[in-house]
Amino acid sequence: MNQIESNPKYLDATRAVSIRLSDLLSRMTVEEKLSQLTAYWFHDLLDGNSLSDDRMRTLLGDGIGQISRVGGSSTLPPVEVARAGNRVQRFLKEHTRLRIPALLHEECCFGYMGLGGTIFPQMIGLAGSWNPELVERVAREIRRQMLSVGARQGLAPGLDIGADPRWGRIEETFGEDPLLVTRMGVAYIRGVQGDDPAQGILATGKHFIGHSLSDGGLNCAPVRLGPRTMREVNLMPFQAAVAEAGIRSVMNAYIELDGEVVAASRPILTDLLRGELGFEGTVVSDYDAITMLKTYHRVAADEREAAVKALRAGIDAELPTRVCYGEPLRAALDEGLVSIEEIDASVRRILQAKFELGLFENSFVDEGRAAESFETADQRALAREAAAQTLVLLKNDGTLPLKNPRTIAVIGPNADSPRNMLGDYSYAADVELMTHSPVAAFKLMQGVDQDFLDRHSVKVPSILEGIRERAGTEALILHAWGCPVVGDDRTGIAEAAAAAKKADVVILVLGDKSGLTWDCTCGETRDRTRLGLPGVQDELVRAVAAAGKPIVAVLINGRPASIPWLQENASAILEAWLPGEEGAAAVADALFGSVNPGGKLPVTVARSAGQVPMSYNHKPSGNRSFFYEYYMDSPNTPLYPFGHGLSYTTFEYAGLSVTPAEARAGSVVDIRVKVANAGKTAGDEVVQLYVCDPLASTPRPVKELKGFRRISLAPGETRTVIFHLPVDLLAFYDEALDLVAEAGKIEVMIGGSSEDIRLTGGFTVIGPPKVKIARRVFNCPVEVQ
DSSP states (O other): OOOOOOOOOOOOTTSSSHHHHHHHHHHOHHHHHHHHHHHGGGGEEEEEEOOHHHHHHHHHOOSSSEOOTTTTOOOOOHHHHHHHHHHHHHHHHSSSSSSOEEEEEEESSSSOSSSSSSOOOOOOOOHHTTHHHHHHHHHHHHHHHHTTTTTTTEEBBBBBOOOOOOSSGGGSSSSSSSHHHHHHHHHHHHHHHOOOOOOOOEEEEEEEETSSGGGGGGGTTOOOOOHHIIOOOOSSSHHHHHTTHHHOOOEOSSSSTTTEEEEGGHHHIIOOOOOOOOOOOOEEEEETTTTTHTTTTTOOOSSSHHHHHHHHHHOOOOOOOOOSSSSSHHHHHHHHHHHHHHHHHHHHHHHHHHHTTTTTTTOOOOOOGGGGSOOOOOHHHHHHHHHHHEEEEEEESSSSSSOOSSSSEOOOOOOOTTTGGGGSSSSHHHHHHHHHOGGGOOOOOOOOOOOHHHHOOOOOOOOHHHHHHHHHHSSEEEOOOOOSSOOOOTHHHHHHHHHHHHHHHEEEEEEESSSTTTTBBBSSTTTOOSOOTTHHHHHHHHHHHOOOOOOOEEOOSSSSOHHHHHHHOOOOEEESSSSOTTHHHHHHHHTTSSSSSOOOOOOOOOOGGOOSSSTTOOOTTTBBBBTTBBBBSSOOOBBBTTTTOSSSSEEEEEEEEEEEEEOOOOOOEEEEEEEEOOOSSSSSEEEEEEEEOOSSSSSOOOOOEEEEEEEOOOTOOOEEEEEEEEGGGOOOTTTSSSSEEEEEEEEEEEEESSOEEEEEEEEEEEEEEEEEEOOOOOOOOEEEO
């Protein structure tokens, strides 16, 4: 191994990153460069359950780009994760020629996915809060925990548009609307990355692009998405992530988009992402996406061809472990199939990220203080606040809040299941996947079971526990399981019906189990054709309903459930999504009235799968069957509209004003409305601004969300909400795929949901018939007085 001088330029922190980068790149061998493009699983470095110097010498001798999931793929608590990461970094510092540190990455969809990480609500629930400020606070706490264990890249947020409830991963999205996804995504990125790269985490926007709109709702199936819709809808969150939030990393989508596999597509990953959007960070492969060019999509004959296609497309780093970008890529270079300049371009981006993160100067973390960032009272309080803000009251005939019932029957498969409070990228779900995996590499997880999680993970109370604690001695709590989430076991239904007969009110806790194993009903690879409740839960509902007692349905689910018959049988329905570690307390608070649900649906809830795809922002010809309009066997209206959510109080809207009446591209229109709490209970309302362009050169949606703000109002309180609407936020892509603002009338709608429109007005865009917009606008600032 050729040694370097004691103080080379690239190790001098006083020099500019560009100088350090050029100096380091000039010193690297081909093997050292290729190593920076690759990763190894943490468990690849183990001998038994311990880090092995011999394995590190064998695998890391030329350095490494990333280490995959020290915490997420192990049973190590935070202090041990920090210690293990430090040991890997120390080996790289002391036993490799160039002393380049590794970038340690972890999953963090709704929390650091390692033992002890705070489990916040899943993303679809956070979207239901309609509160970007809350999302940023959650993300800042995720950053704190990640930094404490040495992780510097997080594989989140999901910026996919969640428009197909059949798709199991819809729970990982911020919903169906591009503006809502954009505002939530930008908030998450800002919270995770922070203001100073040296104190931040690389956020990873995924999945670029179109991943969520696959044929049949099947994960990784082909996507048929036209270029205009793709730019106007699906691209918007990524555009904002780059232009507004400065996202540092992007992950490719697995899918084939209009006949072109994204992982092998230079037009998508380079021309569009880097050229059109101006992205300058690193592109990392989704796990095994490069090998899938051979094994799944059949567009590469072998790993060498897969490596060439992916590198030329624009994928800088192969995750989670070294397969195609190792020897196969070296063989391709030797044969002239790729150039060293192409390899250098990706190496340069990866090293630049490491320099900017300060990894060369600060490769290690304080192991002794790692535990201080976990299981704090403030984290618990934030998890509870977040869970409370995600709750959406879908229906209520006055049964909620509960009015001192003497006997409460708590029934259902999710009533006493802490595990089912968690989303598919929780540590508990990951443990299940790895312990069920036949892959020997996951040996570190073998023998891990629920007892282990109960002893070593964060405490996750069940809904039953939350109700018992909240009710105290004021009510008798009866519990019956009823039936499983999935399967045809009906043996508990009779007991549940008997418990219902004895109660004054029934809390029926239904829904999903989220995860990646075969027994899960939502999550990655857990796609469905039916949108109702899985298993025989519908039979449980009917049996309980026969008791004639008021039913409060609490839904613990990752996909919006289409259950008209539950709407008919329940007195109240509370959508809790996958609320995380403090979800039980939040739900109990809402049931008994100390929390007033204020969340709103981030998706349209269809009546049946036959209506999918269904969204509120359809085109004029959408959601209708020409002159008859309706389906022959069903209304074409949704079960619940986008933005819907009730409250224990009522809100009144008045005094709409839109000024000026005429505005040009580049200017701002102020839309004012007064919102009052007309009830006797404090509550939150999400004030929503929709617009419609009724006549345009290409068909425009019948409604488009252009602004929103969640406000808290005391009884009798009135606030004025002012939307400062940029005219350029109305721009769209025309026939030539130019971003344009067109002159003409614009209809303005204000209300509590996409269907609950309280006030209407309008203004006119004047000037030339069509004006090209140089820079897309992603936000409507909102002021509250």
